[in-house]
Amino acid sequence: MKRANGWRNYLYIAPAVLFVFCFCILSIIFTLFISFTDWTGLGRFKFVGFSNYVAVFQDKNFLLSCINTLVWVAAGLIIPVVFPLLFAIAITKSSFSTLFKNIFYFPNAVSGVIVGLIMTSLLSMYGLPQLLGMLGFENLDKNWLNIPYVNTGVMIGASVWQGIGMNMLLFIIGLVNMPTEPIEAAKMEGASGIGLYTKIILPLLKPTIIVVVLMSLVNSFKTFDSIWIMTGGGPYRTSETLAVTMYKETFSNNHLGMGSAIAVMLSVIILFISIFYLRKTFTREGSH
């Protein structure tokens, strides 16, 4: 009877396992395999060993996209973590918390592609630059998304804010569900203001902070849609991140081998950082 139950339990999870195996595991194995070939999407695979990985590091575009990715990650850790935390603290103390929650969460309901399209129109020669030009700032009457290297900053400003709402909600949940006893005790001991937050509230909020930081980190590494919509990685590939370079090499240039090599490296980087970050954080927490 017990054995029959065990068999049936496996059947329950079989569809999920099948889905994960077909659409995730097989894809990972296939990507890993073609990263060692020179496949162009047509014809037979030719095994080329590690030459795609070597070629990637010799490619100036790849190195530039690594730098751009690091810029996105740095910005993605500051804007979508610090600002939501400040907003969450302010909103939990506000009388209109529900209204503010909705206002800040609303951009999250819009897809990244739509935000990219709106921002592209807003920043086009018929948008904000023209308005500033009419106000006398003629130097700013330019297609900002076309200025190499500057456009990365413009795109970060134009798209990173979208993640603020979700992270802010997580922080609010963390703040609301926080045990009140230690805070009350600290207040009775005379703690207040910034000291109360840095010494009591933020340490108590640490599990939420860990999740938000990790999510923002992974999202920053994966940034693709807004860049693809706003600049396509251009001009002359100066605004590409690793995800855009991966897509462009794979699907635009038909270098599926090289694109897969970049995909493998990007996955390994994210996996390594995630494991390292989680292990380091929880080990420190355990040792306390």
Added chain:
Amino acid sequence: MKKIVSISCIVAVLMLLASCGSGDASSSEVEFYTDKGGENVGIMNSMSDKIKDDGGVGFKTVGYTEVTAYETTVQQSLDSDKAPGLFTWWSGDKLKKLVDNDLVVDLTKEWKDYYEKEGVNPSLADAFTIDGKVYAAPFSVLYNGILYNKHIFDKYNLEVPETWDDFIKVCDTLKANKIDPIGLKNDPWASFLWFQTLIASYDPDLYVGLTNGDIKYTDPEMKKVMKIWQKMIKKGYFGEPVDPASQIKMFSSDKSAMVYEPTVTSATLKKDYNMEPGKDFDVFVPPSMTANAKKVIFFEASPIVVSKESKQSGDAKKVLQSFYKKDVQQIFVDEAGIINTDNTKSDDPVNGSFVKEAADANKYQLLVRYYEATPSEVVTVATDELWKFFYNPTDAMLDDTLNTIQKAADGAFK
């Protein structure tokens, strides 16, 4: 009972999974995939209806608007019998790759028996010929010319330039009057448009040699052409590259005087910007830099190919046999401005006249544009490098651009 329900659920999931890849093999209509989706889908469906009304085999259009997604989807399906019977592709190197992998049907005989009889220009077959066999039929043939804003030209008493010096004078006058002489679009691939035009205006043979690997990008003559381009950029003849919609908007709102585009853009200017062809704008061919030399018109021939492995390949050939019939193609001319055969009539004085005039071999030399005429490995590098040069047109960058493209060409033509 619970066991029966569980097993039924699993079977249902497996059947659902299996059905995902089954395709629509039973459909009587040939699937016609195209990257030229959007409003073309409706127009093509009307063409299919017309073919069916005439008793032929119809087709079902599956339109994509994202080129990369389209290319990937088609490539992945081509080695199975579920491949679409017909699909649009790119001529030149990309078509050759399909031929090299034995994925498309030889249409040489069909050209003689059907397409040419319906008025398709026989010389277009050259753009689709690989190793002596023709592997495609034209979906659209787009001829590039310089569209100019007549209001601006009239305002500054400018004439259509007949010589290169005239052209430069026109640009100088416009620049002096704070009008962008030439509007540009910032599409990643679009950097080659003026590159190809300047080479062909300088010497068409230089262009032909460059695209087939006989002449190097580092050739001194190429450097001379790049110097001309450099001078034009530095003098501010080109406006700031903007997205394609803004490029046309700037042209229609008198901010830029000329755009180098396929003449089929005339239909968009009329429909979306209320510009009357012939009255508000017109077109001319870029002048040659050599006196009495033939002017060059670049064309882009987008091919339709028949998938070899597809279950529908027999019917697909039948669709193409009807596709060029006069009444079917007239729909394409009226609705999209695309002129493929010489027995249709266009009431667009800009597009229609230009296509007719382009056929005059005594006046013009037709050349396949750079994107299709050059191996894709070279185009990929060149389009990025040419933008790099455009944004930073120094002497050092000029040399670096030509050297980098030549490196890619060395690999492609070895």
